[in-house]
Amino acid sequence: MNYRHAYHAGNFADVHKHAALALILEHLKRKEAAYAYLDSHAGIGAYDLASVQAEKTGEWQNGIAKVLAAAAPPEELAPFLAAIHSLNPDGGLRYYPGSPMIAALAARPHDRLALCELHPEDAEELRARFAADRRVGVHHRDGYDGLKALLPPPERRGLVLIDPPFEVRDEFQRMRKGLIEAMKRWPTGLYALWYPIKARDVIDRFHADLAMLGLPKTIAADIWIRGGDAPDRLNGCGLVVINPPWKLDQALGRLMPWLAGVMGEADAHSRLHWVVPDNA
Template sequence: MNYRHSYHAGNHADMLKHAILLRMAQLLQRKDAPYCYLDSHAGTGLYDLAAEAAGKTGEYLDGIARLWSRSDLPPMIAALRDAVAQHNPDGQLRYYPGSPQLMADLLREQDRMILSELHPEDAELLRQNFAYNPQVAVHQRDGYELPKAFLPVVEKRALWLLDPPFEKTDDLSRSVKAMQLAIQRMRQTVIALWYPIKDQRLLRDFYRQVSTAELPKVLRVELNVRPADNAMGLNGSGLMLVNPPWPLWEELDQVLPWLADQLAQSGAGDWRMDWLVGEP
């Protein structure tokens, strides 16, 4: 396990993933009924952008730093910036909250969270971050096991972020199988699966697997900050959203073109959004 999110925290992919995740949680909170948030590949929860790891890649400079002091952000992006600002009370961008922290900040007293992180050091940091929060359970275990271990949840509403590091070639197919199991165990589970846009051949096979996995509604959302065939690193990323709450897609229609313009790194940024399964 080589991947450490501390090198990538706050980059363009986190902007897409975290803005949408926060918005989905807000939409679930329109009802008072409780929900359970599951984060199968959780990371540590909070990242110091002044630390060596973030400084080495500087990825956050083309992500959160570009949005940090803007006064013209669309509401979905402003909500993310404001959530990050809570961790930087002096107004200087230094700390970036990962998905578990962002979601913990939103938790109401009736909600709870289940986190899993396999890397021993990151799991320990995660445990320390949430040691005093009785609504948060931290597990050091394989995240793909979460549906089998925890679904269905007693709350009958679940939001699952599936955010593997994609170090191994079978991460895409394991993710599809895990989503399939989650839906078999609890059909109404809302799932966000993040994936990198790198190898187009692998992606075509992945799209085929998702569309034949007997999932209910699946919205595909992608944001490219460089041309998709650029040989360098992460050109963009996507989210497969299973059972996304309305009116997320109507809002994304406005937000994605804006984000593609603001986060483009060479040439024009690009985006797409379509229903891979079951347009409502």
């Protein structure tokens, strides 16, 4: 519970996660019916890149700053860029939206958001940020407990983002267990699981474990900002999407290589593959 995301806001991992999140939400909005959004580890919702924390690490300079400076972004990046521009109407880059803000900006009047945050100060700030938004409920609780308590939602469709800070050694196992419990309650929901990539074999085992669970169609979108397989540093990140919307795989297939190339080193690369094939 010591993790504070303000130090890492806007870095390459955030951009990867939030660009995919914004794209998934756009796919959900193609149908008029309301959807629910559940965020298991919400943070404070938005971040000041001029804060002491952000300036101390400067991680955003190799993430969102590079993306905004790049020429000819793919069409699939447009929903994410719209969220960035909404928080920075003067055209600069001062504020960065976390996943709750991206979800709130995307949501329509009849959609609903449930945001879980365990850190007491962050939960208080998150609640204050969305106090005037009747679509948003903030829950000061552990995200995995939130999956049990808040699923299934009244809405028949929606997205669950499971995005822990990976402070503990067994986080992949906790995420897997949390997903199992969530899908017992809401098997038709759309789930997105974000994870850091250090050693590639750890990720391959995680994907193999998920494939053994009897899940519906499941895709993984990974990027590496550098080559090699050093287990003591963050080499990339990934997102597993369960029950992905139609043609999301094609959209991610165009987006991920571009993000890796813009934010990564010369040997940066991406990987998109079906963890559980789409047999439809």
